[in-house]
Amino acid sequence: MKELLPYNKVAVRLETKVENVTGTTVNVTEKNGTAAEITGDSVICALGYRPNNPFVKLLNTSAKETYLLGDSRHVANIMQAIWDAYAVAKAI
Ligand SMILES: Cc1cc2nc3c(=O)[nH]c(=O)nc-3n(C[C@H](O)[C@H](O)[C@H](O)COP(=O)(O)OP(=O)(O)OC[C@H]3O[C@@H](n4cnc5c(N)ncnc54)[C@H](O)[C@@H]3O)c2cc1C
Incomplete structure (x- = not known):
């Protein structure tokens, strides 16, 4: 690029x-x-993303265990989200 x-x-x-x-x-x-x-002819937005997880604090107080994974933990790609889910599933 x-x-x-x-x-x-x-x-x-x-x-x-x-x-x-x-x-x-x-x-x-x-x-x-x-x-x-x-x-120009067109306007295209190609902006980065940041995790936005406003419910984590709430869940932490009401649920026994809370796990952050995928884009809510760290914005990446589908493979990373699947690996996160795998790691959590393996650990619990
Ligand atoms: C335009 C674009 C193109 C992409 N292309 C690729 C690609 O080609 N290959 C690749 O590997 N990755 C790609 N990605 C990244 C990929 O989509 C993400 O990394 C992946 O989807 C993260 O999975 P996730 O389950 O963490 O989150 P998501 O897939 O975002 O799932 C979160 C879900 O939670 C739901 N949700 C959010 N808030 C609430 C709420 N308050 N109540 C109930 N539900 C809620 C959302 O509607 C969504 O369905 C792309 C991302 C974008 C934005």
Whole structure:
């Protein structure tokens, strides 16, 4: 991917904050505080994920044993979620 982007002359903006998206226009603020507008044919979000497990504390107090696995423990892939489940099933 790192080689394909420059090869296809894709402009990469680092440390740039997306302010809002209107249709196919993205308004951003550059690192130096400059506002800029990027217009394209499509807007595709390819963002990372973080675990979000608000029920763990609640379950910990009401259930005898609680296990966190899969993306709720550590965002990864299906294989990791299956391995997590396997490890828990083997341990209990
Ligand atoms: C767009 C995308 C593409 C992906 N492509 C791949 C791929 O090609 N290969 C790969 O290996 N991995 C891929 N992944 C990652 C993979 O989907 C996850 O790592 C995997 O699904 C994690 O499994 P999980 O059981 O932990 O969570 P999930 O599969 O997310 O299961 C959690 C379940 O809990 C339910 N849930 C959430 N909150 C509540 C609630 N309050 N009450 C009741 N139910 C609730 C959800 O509806 C969901 O059904 C992809 C992920 C995304 C987002």
